[in-house]
Amino acid sequence: MQFQNSLSFAQSLDAADALAPYRGQFYFPQHNDRDVIYFCGNSLGLQPKNVAAAIEIELATWRNLAIEGYFKGPHPWLHYHEFLRGSLAQIVGAKPEEITVMNALTVNLHLMMLSFYQPTAQRYKIIMEAGAFPSDQYAIETQVKHHGFRPDDAIIEIAPRPGEKLISQEDILTAIEANSTSLAMVVFGGINYYTGQLFNIEAITAAAHKAGAIAGWDLAHVTGNVPTQLHQWNVDFAVWCSYKYLNAGPGAAAGVFVHEHYAQQTQLPRLAGWWGNDESTRFKMEKGFFAKPNASGWNLSTTPVFNMVALKASLQLFDAAGMQNLRNKSMLLTNFLAYLLEPLQKNIFSIITPDNEAERGAQLCLFFTKKGRAVYEALLANGIVVDYREPGVIRIAPTPLYCSFTDVYECVQIMQQVLQNTGEE
CATH class of the missing domain: 3.40.640.10 (Type I PLP-dependent aspartate aminotransferase-like (Major domain))
Incomplete structure (x- = not known):
């Protein structure tokens, strides 16, 4: 697929996503009265709404x-x-x-x-x-x-x-x-x-x-x-x-x-x-x-x-969703994320997760030689929930059951602003 770096393109991918309705089956933490962008399912998945019943x-x-x-x-x-x-x-x-x-x-x-x-x-x-x-x-x-x-x-x-x-x-x-x-x-x-x-x-x-x-x-x-x-x-x-x-x-x-x-x-x-x-x-x-x-x-x-x-x-x-369907969406999500992150890497960070989609799951790991924790904390302050692992890695995991392509696009837009504000771009 030929990706485009635009909100409208991300929204078009969401419109074509047969798994998109599953997002509504989960509770999201709130940030400034909005759902956070939750890319931390590799540490703790969100609560399905059917659990309480x-x-x-x-x-x-x-x-x-x-x-x-x-x-x-x-x-x-x-x-x-x-x-x-x-x-x-x-x-x-x-x-x-x-x-x-x-x-x-x-x-x-x-x-x-x-x-x-x-x-x-x-x-x-x-x-x-x-x-x-x-x-x-x-x-x-x-x-x-x-x-x-x-x-x-x-x-x-x-x-x-x-x-x-x-x-x-x-x-x-x-x-x-x-x-x-x-x-x-x-x-x-x-x-x-x-x-x-x-x-x-x-x-x-x-x-x-x-x-x-x-x-x-x-x-x-x-x-x-x-x-x-x-x-x-x-x-x-x-x-x-x-x-x-x-x-x-x-x-x-x-x-x-x-x-x-x-x-x-x-x-x-x-x-x-x-x-x-x-x-x-x-x-x-x-x-x-x-x-x-x-x-x-x-x-x-x-x-x-x-x-x-x-x-x-x-x-x-x-x-109901099907594991292979989830895997297919997951690969598309991470490919889109890698595409959007590529112009930001420069000498600031590198994606250390394999380039080949068959050699990774729903997680991309960004290795920062400096200021990785500062970038991580700034992302959290902006409603982007990822996690940090020493030394210097921010892990971003767009989980296909409840993450969208618009989430991915907005995450990278905010990351670009964060990098500018921390003097890394």
């Missing part, structure tokens, strides 16, 4: 049925997490029985590693991205220590080449092959939170398997953002949060994928809890854990219903 349904069930709400009512709580599996399976490319919802992301990463990281004296190393989100670094470091290994020996971090911001896929694949005899696991973030780089999940997973290693993924910045095919790509396990692109609210229950090859192995090592026990024997209250033969066999505790209601409500919007 969904919560009231469960409040009414609790109010009117009390304990019977586990077995009666519109959505019996005994099976509540199962109501989410079908929609999430469509989003991540899985079978419903490969999906469960529980806990929070890092808790789930630990639980998956306790099952899948079974190091030996020969095979104990883990390959991950340098500069991964701190929670992933902490989890992997402590898992390695838990098994008696030294992180500086067991963890191999793949960093960008000197002078570059992105990690070369060639370097990832070369490292996997070079360490094939000692490699136990590869764990990457599907999209790097700092640069916005989308890694080739299929190729890296295949390389890990060829080396005899497990392939696990943190899809916090992928799920609800970029369509995947986790089952088809033979990913061993994946974890993600639900409060970013899935709009499930702060602290919402997180998601887990376990490939059916493993999900059906009820003897696979794991930490066990009552809610992962086979329902046919659960209520016998006897010793002996019998895992359910699906991803729910990793569930531990009673389903936190009120921590899943908003996710269920948001997933209804994903079902």
Whole structure:
């Protein structure tokens, strides 16, 4: 598409956008009596308007049925997490029985590693991205220590080449092959939170398997953002949060994928809890854990219903919009944003996210050598909600469910004014 730098062109894209009506399904914070331009769905999604009614349904069930709400009512709580599996399976490319919802992301990463990281004296190393989100670094470091290994020996971090911001896929694949005899696991973030780089999940997973290693993924910045095919790509396990692109609210229950090859192995090592026990024997209250033969066999505790209601409500919007439709709009939004930002870059900032739309999601990362925080704060003061990550990166994420092309245009116009006012242009 040939873009134009004008408000009328942005408005014409919005007029042709079949997903535009979904914007009206969300609440926006206000700035000077107007909706903010919200480009921070990569940190916390907006609240869908159907959430309040969904919560009231469960409040009414609790109010009117009390304990019977586990077995009666519109959505019996005994099976509540199962109501989410079908929609999430469509989003991540899985079978419903490969999906469960529980806990929070890092808790789930630990639980998956306790099952899948079974190091030996020969095979104990883990390959991950340098500069991964701190929670992933902490989890992997402590898992390695838990098994008696030294992180500086067991963890191999793949960093960008000197002078570059992105990690070369060639370097990832070369490292996997070079360490094939000692490699136990590869764990990457599907999209790097700092640069916005989308890694080739299929190729890296295949390389890990060829080396005899497990392939696990943190899809916090992928799920609800970029369509995947986790089952088809033979990913061993994946974890993600639900409060970013899935709009499930702060602290919402997180998601887990376990490939059916493993999900059906009820003897696979794991930490066990009552809610992962086979329902046919659960209520016998006897010793002996019998895992359910699906991803729910990793569930531990009673389903936190009120921590899943908003996710269920948001997933209804994903079902209606279609993940591929959202991806198509997302690529157009980021391409338009990159086009508008290009004349402003000069020596002030650079877009460090890959140019290729297939190698990024809904986020562009702007690296400032100076005054990045000042620019960020000025954008906030003008009703543009983005976020800032040290050192020097402003992350802009136009989420396709509720962001418009006019939002993108107005954001860049205000940024130009901000750069002028801060003496950067």
